[in-house]
Amino acid sequence: MNLRPAPPERNLVERSEILDAVAMARVLRRIAFEIVERNGHDTYFVGIHTGGALLAERMVKLLVEGGEKRPVLGAVDITLYRDDVFHGLPKPEIGPTDLKESIDDRVVVLIDDVLFTGRTVRAAMDVLADYGRPRAVQLAVLVDRGRRELPIQPDYVGVRVQTTAEQSVQVMFSELGEPDRVVVRERSGQ
């Protein structure tokens, strides 16, 4: 086994808060309604495991609470499709991929928490291609932190922030035992 340097998520201190719980809920509601407004009720919400899947679930719930028809909800896990699957990133557990209803000829909206290099989205599009041929694929993200490494842009954005490569944007979820918020972290002393 190769010994590799600790990933940058280690030993980080919080630098700033981008969204608190109230702002996060407001942003999610706006994106959810924007998606339905643009595509209609036939839209297929697909969250990228783990954060995106939680956000997709919340969006669907917000829409139903807002009196909208319940859209189809799915999830993808991209672990097996990563281009860096064996290259020293801490590996998430392989999560469920759930696309029971066919994606053929549907408008699929991929949902992720943080858009960074674009590699996760690239992998998620590969997963979709193995399941069928959607009419269109769109991308919704809670945070766009810039620094793309692939030609991928979001269709719906909660909030944009400028970050450096060394910083880390973290989304916390009440479902995972922490209060909802989004923060930027970096190594202490920077």
Place this chain on the structure above:
Amino acid sequence: MKGPHAFAQKHLLGVEHLSAEELTTILDLGDRFLEIADRPIKKVPTLRGKTVINLFLEPSTRTRTSFEIAAKRLSADGINFTASASSTTKGETLIDTATNLDAMSPDIVVLRHSQAGSAQLLTKYIRAAVVNAGDGQHEHPTQALLDASTIRAHKGKIEGLTVVICGDIDHSRVARSNIFALRTLGARVRVAGPRSLLPLGVADLGVEAFDRIEPALEGADVVMMLRIQLERKAGGRFPNTREYSRYFGLNQRRLSLAKPDAIVMHPGPMNRGVEIDPSVADGPRSVILDQVARGVAIRMAVLYLLGGGNEAVE
């Protein structure tokens, strides 16, 4: 150093020395890989560019096919070497075969061989990760893992269950690997068979031994019937298959001694009418075909971990 996937082994030579955590890591991954068989495109790109050599120097269709499908579903390039087609029939030793294979830079070699310890030997001569797909009467780790996966899926757990393994325990690497895995995962294991087919000192493996099947079946959650391996000279240890069937064959009447929700397993290939009655093998409590389906998923999990998935950074 352990990552989120707690599996830090380079090879899979047996289950005897694996921890409950390591076994569970493989079982959890196996559950995830199961779903890929239901996709319209039954393939993920994870092991693209990796080479897996199936070196099967002992006849086996089922295990080899299972490994082959597993490698293909992970997009690895798989090459099969079988006994009849390989140079071993021309007199080449296993070590020469190994060094020649190593020169071709495979990433994983899956070995089936009639000698116990052959997989371990192979690791000294090649750089690739080695998966033991059955070595003599020693171990057959992926069979034990797929059996554990099947049990866990049907019973929701393994800890605390009573599992009966019945048949030719003495010649069976499947029995040995299952005993190790199930004991580590907290099951009570009983073995049953004619005394001539129970190894000496079997109790040292932490199991209860029975020379009649009926008391072993009482209150069992899982009944695992082993094949009578006539090609391994088991035939000399009991008078004939008809008598074996009369005393040790699993039929409906005997199965009724086990718990009402007990499941019936068999590693295959079955001798119908010898160790298992067709009405049981095809009955509602049989999970034999589920074992086969899970075999592919478990082998995908093993190839994934040994192909690099175990290199998680802490």
